[in-house]
Amino acid sequence: MDDLLSPEAGKDIIHIERNGSRTGPYRCMFSRPKLTLFYSELDICEGDKLLRSVPGREEVYTVEVVDYHQSFDEMPACYVVEISKDTAIPKPSQSTTTNHINIHGSTGIQIGDHNVQNLQVALKEILASIDKADAPREEREEAKSRLNAFLAHPLVSSAVGAGLPIALGLLS
Secondary structure, three states: OOOOOOHHHOOEEEEEEEOOEEEEEEEEOOOOOEEEEOOOOOOOOOOOEEEEEEOOEEEEEEEEEEEEEOOEOOEOOEEEEEEEEOOOOOOOOOOOOOOOOOOOOOOOOOOOOHHHHHHHHHHHHHHHHHHHOOOOHHHHHHHHHHHHHHHHOHHHHHHHHHHHHHHHHHHO
């Protein structure tokens, strides 16, 4: 047991770097995210770089938290260090959205994919206005046909995006 809790027991070699100055080597049993260094005196603090020697290269870690533990009975003094690997790919953050909706006497309620719904509502209003217009049936049909041709244009199609199939469906 004494062998495991001594600085000489570790199989891994690390160095500590601060402001370009490197100290070490130090031996340890490397682990992540917490690493225990069985040294009674060690100059290490948050923000330092911890360099681990592995075959053919060095891995670089940032020291995030340093806790010192005094010796107790047969347990020697040690530093418990929380580290993060500098080249690790960050895990995507999971964000939670909670929508609180209060509706009081409104007829313009909208929840969800705002752009598609806005386009759908606007086109329904335009089509209703065309249908109610005081104009001959042929002119109203021509207006709807021109609106359809406008929406079918490639530039309009790319600008409108996901709402276009709904818009064209209203015109058919």
